[in-house]
Amino acid sequence: METQLEKEILRGGQFLVKETKCEDIFTPEDFSEEQKMMRDSVIEFNDREIIPHRDRFEAKDYALTEEVMRKAGDMGFLGVSVPEEYGGLGMGFVSTMIVCEYISSGTGSFSTAFGAHTGIGTMPITLYGTEEQKQKYVPRLATGEWFGAYALTEPGAGSDANSGKTIATLSEDGKSYKINGQKMWISNAGFCQMFIVFARIENDKNITCFIIEKDLNNGITLGEEEHKLGIHASSTRQVFFSDTVVPAENMLAGRGEGFKIAMNALNIGRIKLAAACLDSQRRVTTTAVQYANERKQFNTPISDFGAIKLKLAEMATNCYAGESASYRAAKNIEDRIAMREASGNSHQEAELKGVEEYAIECSILKVAVSEDIQHCADEGIQIFGGMGFSKDTPMEAAWRDARIARIYEGTNEINRMLSVGMLVKKAMKGHVDLLGPAQAVADELMGIPSFETPDYSELFAEEKEMVAKLKKVFLMVAGAAVQKFGPDLDGQQQLLLAASDILIEIYMAESTLLRTEKNAKRFGEASQEIQIAMAKLYLYNAVSIVEKNGKESIISFAEGDEQRMMLMGLKRFVKYTNYPDIVDLRKAIAEKVKGENKYPF
Amino acid sequence: METQLEKEILRGGQFLVKETKCEDIFTPEDFSEEQKMMRDSVIEFNDREIIPHRDRFEAKDYALTEEVMRKAGDMGFLGVSVPEEYGGLGMGFVSTMIVCEYISSGTGSFSTAFGAHTGIGTMPITLYGTEEQKQKYVPRLATGEWFGAYALTEPGAGSDANSGKTIATLSEDGKSYKINGQKMWISNAGFCQMFIVFARIENDKNITCFIIEKDLNNGITLGEEEHKLGIHASSTRQVFFSDTVVPAENMLAGRGEGFKIAMNALNIGRIKLAAACLDSQRRVTTTAVQYANERKQFNTPISDFGAIKLKLAEMATNCYAGESASYRAAKNIEDRIAMREASGNSHQEAELKGVEEYAIECSILKVAVSEDIQHCADEGIQIFGGMGFSKDTPMEAAWRDARIARIYEGTNEINRMLSVGMLVKKAMKGHVDLLGPAQAVADELMGIPSFETPDYSELFAEEKEMVAKLKKVFLMVAGAAVQKFGPDLDGQQQLLLAASDILIEIYMAESTLLRTEKNAKRFGEASQEIQIAMAKLYLYNAVSIVEKNGKESIISFAEGDEQRMMLMGLKRFVKYTNYPDIVDLRKAIAEKVKGENKYPF
Ligand SMILES: Cc1cc2nc3c(=O)[nH]c(=O)nc-3n(C[C@H](O)[C@H](O)[C@H](O)COP(=O)(O)OP(=O)(O)OC[C@H]3O[C@@H](n4cnc5c(N)ncnc54)[C@H](O)[C@@H]3O)c2cc1C
Ligand SMILES: Cc1cc2nc3c(=O)[nH]c(=O)nc-3n(C[C@H](O)[C@H](O)[C@H](O)COP(=O)(O)OP(=O)(O)OC[C@H]3O[C@@H](n4cnc5c(N)ncnc54)[C@H](O)[C@@H]3O)c2cc1C
Structure with a gap:
């Protein structure tokens, strides 16, 4: 039964058929004092710990990524949305977005490490974990004592995530599972202590999710670091499981529930990924205009040329649009979580449902903002002219790093089709008329x-x-x-x-x-x-x-x-x-x- | 006075106001037997000498670039359009385009080295040199005994090429010039034996062009190799001239003629750059469809998905369009050269005028095809999904290499504005009504x-x-x-x-x-x-x-x-x-x- 409050918040996808009043949307100008303080402290952290070390990140200094992740943990940034009882700050979804956003503009490497850990690496447990699982793992993850990784993709199973061949076999005494299989493209694999792993039990239609500690004496081996186009200091490896033993109590949610977990984790990942692309756009735009104001050709600062103005205007506008939509959706999610809690749901349930509700908006944001940052960085290069092609200026790395955002967390093709597909489904179900x-x-x-x-x-x-x-x-x-x-x-x-x-x-x-x-x-x-x-x-x-x-x-x-x-x-x-x-x-x-x-x- | 033939060939820019009959355009299907043989031998060369060594090019093996350039010289590819009396093959402009095109798809590094040498590094001499200058330098360049580079850009002078600060001072005896200045982004600088250098004499409005041999005991020093986003094995360095002495007879054309030389050299460079992007599109499309036919998700080859079909169709179509326009223009240039020769111009004069005539088309092609290859490679990455982000597959290098084509030979902004600007000028002059x-x-x-x-x-x-x-x-x-x-x-x-x-x-x-x-x-x-x-x-x-x-x-x-x-x-x-x-x-x-x-x- 819908509560009064529920009626007032737009449901996911309803933006299409209901008019929204401007008073009803949340904007970056509505940040509370607490949110602003959080933002400023993240900006300060980014300026101090990440930006000055761009060269080291570019030089694939994976240890630096780990070190800065640990410092982020010390600051509490890894546990912003984690409830206080599990060692987090217990802040709302908007605050999570803010942290994700402002910590991400220094380099795509750190952004990915941060996202993989706090999002898909931690959330499956906070959203689906039993009390014991949460007690055991979440405090470590929230503080950065441990780092998490998310192992869904396999050589043969990417977009078709449910088709993985990794198998989990129950032991005769029913106390543990043996995991066998190969996972690919696993962010943070190099330095994490724990994997969220998806595997199939027998011939189940859907995969099952396990928490697996990284014990290299337990049949776990890692591939070499992948050689990548961008995000150079993000650790990305294959992970091989060979008779890896997992206690049965490390199964997350129930047997066959893995696919749902995977999708919901990605879902939150998507809107956070959008946030992560926003401050990068801001920084690229700022760097570009500063260069354009300095650089003279034909005795004129190139920022005076219409061709450059066109670029600056479009870059700024897309970023502003991305902010507007991201925080609108983020607050919808936050409100819906609060509403559900108010109507008796546990925080966990409420969070799950809240995020699920706005899956359409999350896909929309993922696609739009990942394409905006690509375009922004591309124009950034062009404004720098030949210098844009040089590794001595920050544009080319921004451009390379941006490229991954259109591929992971579901390719943009998959997210595009999902957004419409989910809407049609909601219509069929009568959730959106x-x-x-x-x-x-x-x-x-x-x-x-x-x-x-x-x-x-x-x-x-x-x-x-x-x-x-x-x-x-x-x-x-x-x-x-x-x-x-x-x-x-x-x-x-x-x-x-x-x-x-x-x-x-x-x-x-x-x-x-x-x-x-x-x-x-x-x-x-x-x-x-x-x-x-x-x-x-x-x-x-x-x-x-x-x-x-x-x-x-x-x-x-x-x-x-x-x-x-x-x-x-x-x-x-x-x-x-x-x-x-x-x-x-x-x-x-x-x-x-x-x-x-x-x-x- | 216009000859009969002249009346029949469209002038540059006239495509806009005159109807062209399909019989009057040249297409890749019109290649002569000689041209096809040339194409096939270049393809064979590319397959043998370049493609298999992609990894070495990516690993910045500059020596390999030089070695393969020398082999290309042995095959005659460096002198296709150079008249036989200067050691070349004396073939027409279309053949030059064919060689440029098919030699370029292996890696942007070789493509750039080839283009810088045969185009802007050699053409200024063939187009503007005196008989002595041509006799002295062109045979060496045409055979690959020497390599050329083109030194126009300076830290303060990029798009505004005529604003360079490099100066040339006449000696008291009038027999030589001293060159002082700094050139930047000079392709082939590392292994060339000769530079085409632009410098200003006194307070001349326009710069002057010199042929300068690379004698490191003559006040020439090189910067380190630039760290670049792409074209990794293309040598790109700064070149410093400090009291470098050049014999007065090494001035190309007259004093103050340098800007015109620079523009005309770039002009030819532009249409050749378009050609150089074509076979890359072909190769990226081929590699992409082969992957898409192999790769299965959801039990389906991904090439069966509409999203992938859309990409493949657009990739192929743009490439086909690029071929169509490139060879149409190339043959116009070739015909115009022939026509001018028939009406009494020297080959040199004829070539100069022929290419100048189609400057609008050259700019159009440069912009269109450089953007097509970027888009093509971008979709290539996307079709490969996560693998597209890996250096183990050829897509990401194609994407990075493509990025330079929108910057050099005049940025795409400059070329866009030039194309319209030149047309308006032609209209004012009455050349195009x-x-x-x-x-x-x-x-x-x-x-x-x-x-x-x-x-x-x-x-x-x-x-x-x-x-x-x-x-x-x-x-x-x-x-x-x-x-x-x-x-x-x-x-x-x-x-x-x-x-x-x-x-x-x-x-x-x-x-x-x-x-x-x-x-x-x-x-x-x-x-x-x-x-x-x-x-x-x-x-x-x-x-x-x-x-x-x-x-x-x-x-x-x-x-x-x-x-x-x-x-x-x-x-x-x-x-x-x-x-x-x-x-x-x-x-x-x-x-x-x-x-x-x-x-x-
Ligand atoms: C740097 C990096 C980090 C990563 N980190 C992680 C991680 O931490 N954990 C993890 O589990 N995974 C991770 N991934 C994997 C990532 O999620 C996958 O690469 C992504 O989901 C795409 O899958 P794929 O690579 O198999 O591409 P494929 O699924 O093979 O897709 C190839 C192409 O086909 C298209 N396609 C596929 N299916 C369809 C369809 N039904 N209809 C239309 N088009 C379709 C895709 O859009 C794409 O264009 C990472 C990948 C990279 C590159
Ligand atoms: C890898 C590489 C190889 C190169 N090889 C050579 C070589 O062999 N020889 C050589 O001489 N040069 C070479 N160059 C230099 C190249 O030609 C220049 O980088 C290019 O001409 C742009 O000049 P710039 O870098 O100074 O950019 P700028 O001229 O500073 O341009 C910066 C931005 O301003 C825009 N802009 C500039 N003027 C205007 C205007 N009037 N109106 C509107 N917009 C404007 C540009 O489009 C661009 O977006 C090379 C460069 C690179 C990166």
């Missing part, structure tokens, strides 16, 4: 469009209408696709990918608008002039992506009159009454970044 | 559109009309911009960039269509089914880019009724009567690539 709104859009298409000129005098009046129309595009396209293909929709991957691009842009653009509107209302529009420009620029770009994907989809599944009608609808839904001059918007945004000589938002 | 056609488009906008349903039964009838309409978009946008901003257009970089994106897509899409049409006519449509699909897919994507950039531009400089009228025009110009189903096109293309287990075109 898509059918009603989709029907309404279909009806609207048949009707006569209104030719009234609406009143757009209020801030974002037209923009908010625009977002509402983009939602209609999604409903129109996805609705029609579900109807046409039914259960075969899964096979229409090009369509799913296009739909997810639409979905992603809607969420990102709406979050950006809402954050800005909220701030304009409380701090005054004048103070948010550039943020308003960014929100408009982001939306314009989003509309263009939606139009492209919408069109391609419609053409692919509709013909003749139906195609014409839907294309007309699309045209109507992506049409501005007053087009924003995005050339000017970019100029204004870039001027601000230039003037402040950093990412200033 | 843009004003007439632009006026015609303006008139058309005011008129009533025809509502006849045209006959699209012939192959590409609608597509060719579409290209004609895209040209109108360019004329409408650029025409209006020139009118609005006049000489201030240079300052409107966002606009120039948008216009150049339109220009680029027109050239690439048209070339792709024409190649395919030509082949369909002679080999039969049935044999070109997939090529037809690629031409349609490329065009569809091009239309979408043109629409986006056109819209953004129009909104930025037009308001009210004018904006509405131009946006209506735009809409008309990007509208298909029958939209192609690009989802299906991609499937068909991918099926072909999958089936052949390689890039098969």
